[in-house]
Amino acid sequence: QEVIKIGFSGPLSGGAALYGKNVLSGMQMAAAEINAKPLQIGGKAYKLEIVALDDKYNPSETGINVQRLVQQHKTAAVLVPHSGGIFAVQAFNEKSKVLLLAYTSLPQATERGNTLTVRLPPDFTGYIGPFTKAMMAKHGKNVALAAADHDYAKAWAAAFKPAWEAAGGKVVAENPMSYNKATDFYSGVSRVIQAKPDVLFIGGASEPTALVAKQARELGFKGGFIIIDQAKIDEMAKVVGGLAPLEGSVGVMPVSGDDRPEPAAFTARYRKANPGKDPSSEISINYSAVHATVAAMKLAGTVSDAAAIRAKMGEAFKTLPPEHNPNDIEGLDSKGGTVANTIIGIVEGGKIKGQFLRAMNTVK
Amino acid sequence: MELFLQQVLNGLTLGGVYALVALGLTLVYGILHVPNFAHGAFYMAGAYSAFFLINRLGLNYWWGMLGAAVTVALISVLSERLVFHPLRKAPYLHHMIASIGILLFLEAGAQALWGADFHRMETPYTQLLTFGSLTLPAQRLLIIGAAFLLVVLLQLFLTKTITGATIVAMAQNREGAALVGIDANRVAMLTFAIAGALAGMAAVLYAPINLVYTSMGHLVITKAFVIIVLGGMGSVPGAIAGGLIIGFAEAFGAFYISTDYKDIIAFALLVLILSVRPQGLFARGAH
Amino acid sequence: MKMFNPTAGWTLLLALALAFPFMAGNDYHLTVMSTAYIYAIATVGLNLITGYTGQFNLAHSGFMAVGAYTVGILTVDHGFPFWAALPLAGLVAAVLGVFVGLVSLRLKTHFFSIFTLCVGYIMFLLIEKWESLTHGTVGIVGIPAPEPFAGLDFSEPRALYYLVLGFLVASLWVMHRIVRSLLGRTFMAIRNSDDLAQALGIDLMRNKLLAFVLSVFFAGLAGGLYAGSVRFLGPGIAGVEHTFDMTMYMLVGGIGTLLGPLLGAIGVPWLTQYLQFLQEYRFVVFGPLLVLLVIFLPHGIVGTWLNRRRRQAAKAAPAPAPAPAPAPVQEVRHA
């Protein structure tokens, strides 16, 4: 029995370690499931192993790690969960013939035509229309932007602003904040509240996002929050003490709050394997990524030819059994980004109500 | 006006916490000339110990704070004994690197023990007090009150008690202190203990309005260094003034200028002040 | 007692470095080594101001980032060839160094360190916030590899390795010339005591500034090479932890020596590579290791070795001629 290895290079120590470990735990859950059954590819029996290396979020270390994974561990695919590392790896992954599973929502990851990259999270721009519509109808036309100031949140804000204005809304204040470096958000939040917005556009990592929401409420903000998809409503609720302070907000549906059978089953399995923890989309999407990669290997009949595996990735996602696909990823677009029929969550009456994104977009 | 007062309150909150952290740093600096980069990790350790005592063992907030103060004082004293004491004759670069070693160890240790997750620390003071149109979360008032009480107690201790004077004496001449019968080791340990306890208490005061996580100390340590330089190394009133300056600069900067650039404000302030006054703001001749 | 010949030692090291790609035969090893060399160039620069001149600069990684971003911005946004951008990397860092140095070098000891710590932080924040210039947090994507040169394709790890090695050797050579010359002695006189140096007619500001600017020139150059080898830049490269890393390399190897920072910059990254199996517990081990090293080998590996050699040399040398001393009073006599 031989071993197939899938690599991981992400932050496992330092400030971003939680994020890296979440991603890794999704991957490891998939690997455990795959290894629980006999795995046959091209007529040979295999065992799957996830090889994880720490890069402290440092792109040059990601480069080194991926080289190491390719050379010493012969991994045909590596998963990198941060844009800097992804860009650094894209400088050589085609030459080194390794499939890059890129967990970043930044469109640049696939726009540059790298032939061995798959972008794992679905394109965030699909959320913008429904979020705008729901919140404008519910609360009013004035929005204040107070999301984080890192690459992803800024890309979000940049796409959101014209959409909101196009829908007849007004941006009354704009004040991105350093969610993971600031000691306190009080001044920044009071600055945007002062503009009397109906809606507050926030988001970064879940926990600081929750603090921002909490402080906005303390400062008397009564409207709704548009929460970018990086923050998870369920995780935020733990920090602010329940869903009540988030009443009237919109964000992505947390996996653990999704009561369709597959996500619910996934949540149950994850909780069993990781007591006391809820799966977030970081976990569930990367879980599916590992399943899909192995499925693509089966379809391509190879465990080492990255190009052949890449060619089958779309099909692999399509044919993934629903229990391995809690986020309902339907395949890949032409550039290698995933396409999914995501559901969004609106907090109403102390509960998160789900709504299909596609349904909302088509109504428009 | 109300918004202005809100920022004043905010500046006081931040300034109070910064001052507490900077005080420990400046004391240790004054005595052993140790630029203790691990001081931010002490702060982090304080938050984790209290988190553990309060959320896991179910103690109340004040017992949690006491526990954190004692734990961090212990960690701090251990660092002095095991690391800084053996290095007392080494140049300051060595202290710096050694303290980074301690920092790496404590952060990795906290992650190994409690994981990388963000944690919330509970406080009984969750009320929102309103004065006119001004809302004041009780915890923020508590921070301001407690920080300034601690500062006053410390200053009294250093200037009015003989034990306090021994700390100052040690800072000025270690050998001279030994020769009048002051036990240098005990004073060094005492200083580290006080510094640790202050950092621990600062963390427990502040954590309930923020989060508990392993790199939380990074936020305060660089600013604490800025503060002790501004205020003059080893000077207690300087650390308080410096803390308030940075606190207010951030609160008002974030509000009136830009949240985006508010961190630059603090550092640019230091660069500016040191360019004009190389000894810092409050240094009076030889110290 | 037989002495180790320094020239032979350096030649041996160079030979080893030249042969390394044939022994390693593995892109991973080459990449680790090239990255280590790049940081070694910056560390050798840092050693000039911190090790030889005695001013502990904490903004070094900021200057390295300035060099890197110079190459990144010029090649990606303005279509410069890498080879035209690289010298500018050093130059821009150096010019900035003049301004920072003029203000900061008036300060002494800790004040200088904390001041430069803040300068480094400001550089980091500016890179992160000044989006129109630096692409902010997204970073600079798609930096081209250095253009082929004499038939060498520098997107290949091996060619890149030799390129970086070439710059490292040149840097060490220049540094060797500097520290062995009158100029180096001038810097060391300042480190030893600036009052005395000034009384000897040494213009403190001019010489400190020269050392500082040279030092950040190396940082800028290393940054430029970094841009050409990693080919992506984010603000993180300016982070002060990289300066701490370089200071650590210097200290581990031996501060104020030529070989020390080089050994540190190569040895420490390999050590952390070998500690990778510990994953998140890496620093639970590495932290105390660092502390032990600082306590028990305060002069670093090279420094300790040099001191031992010096002591042996002193023992081997003939006893110094007795100075004309006061007539010794002979035996103990009791009154």
Add this chain to the structure above:
Amino acid sequence: MLEITSLTKRFGGLTAVNDVSASCARGTINAIIGPNGAGKTTFFNLISGAIRPTSGRILFDGEDVTGLRADQAARLGMARTFQTTALFDTATVLDNLIVGHRLRTRATLVDVILGTKRLRDEERICREKARAALDFVGLAHIESRVAGDISQEERKRVAFALALCTDPKLVLLDEPAGGVNPEETEGLARLIRKMAASGLTVCLIEHKMDMIMNLADRILVLNYGEKIAEGTPAEIRANPAVIEAYLGSEHA
């Protein structure tokens, strides 16, 4: 040679040097004495440019040097020693001295990198200067000793040598015989005389009266920052104000 007019230095409220005028002729030995805290070291610091005077004027060789930095003053030919000399303890005595002549050299970074002839010549000259200075102070035999290992008296002599390497016209010696025993003091006095004989102008601060009285051509007495007397040793010895403030009756 050295012409000082109304030199004054105030530190906050304290006037450390108050309206002192003095002059030194070429090739003479001039001593400055006075009680502790009289302002002697401050006076030296003012002349050598280590601190700026509050008011007053210093002429050196006919040139106004008031307010120059110490390194500029050194280049004009003023050298000084400190009460305690910081030597680079792990280098040899000779290596410590080579940098002493740096101020008379012009080699730049370019010379250093290209290894020009100028650099090599200048390095040779510096080395020769260092050797000559060591020889002058009588320490030629210890040039390859490690500086950390030499005796106190040898350190004092090395400090002289370091000053001599700068090719000075004037040397300012701050307590050259402090902490040195009488026998060695005598040796240092001979050396100072030899320096003056070679054409150097010497100013020194010293408390050892026997030495001063034998050595100095002229003595300047400071008290509370003010000049209370000036003259030959014999005049000073007989000056009642000096006896009152400084010497005490025993030396009279």
Add this chain to the structure above:
Amino acid sequence: MLRLDKVSLSYGSFRALHDVSIHADEGELVVLLGSNGAGKSSIFLTMSGLQRAASGSIRFGARELVGRKPSQIVADGLVHCPEGRKLFPGMSVLKNLTLGAYVHRRDSRGVARTLDEVFGLFPILHEKKDVPAGSLSGGQQQMAAIGRALMGRPKALLLDEPSLGLAPLVVKQMFDIIARINRAGTTVLLAEQNAYAALNIASRAYVIEQGRIVLEGGRDELLNNAQVRKAYIGA
């Protein structure tokens, strides 16, 4: 009352003291003569516990001092006024003196009395009591250092080169004061370069060279010793 028996001391591999045996009886004023680097300060440092003897014993009264901490030794009544003064430069003169009485801190009445005595000996210190010690001139600092040592109410006082860098008039006063302190009952051990002045107030003296005692004797005997005169008195 104070007796060193075959005390040796090493700094790393360098042996600074070789089997030094000296003693001082109660009320004596004993002088240690020796050129620079002879080991005078080293002897004092081992006595006050700042350096640890490699071998030998130091008895103070009935007590063995080797192995005791400096702070305990001060409490025992052996106070060292070091070379280089080691004052607290940023503290007022008064605070420096108060800290000198650290081991007697519980006896505030006694401390006040000693303080008056010290001010009596050094009126200038009273005048400058609120000034930071660091801004005193060299001679004033030396007085403050001796004053601080006296505040510890020593039974035996170790004075290391108290005349270093002082003006002649002050040196003379200094020796007068030392003699007075001694006459008042304090045993004094005095290390000096200024042999003539020191011997004049001494009862006995030792000569140290390169870490060894090479000569000992009564005051007059040493004053008249040709070698001593040549080497240390310079006449």
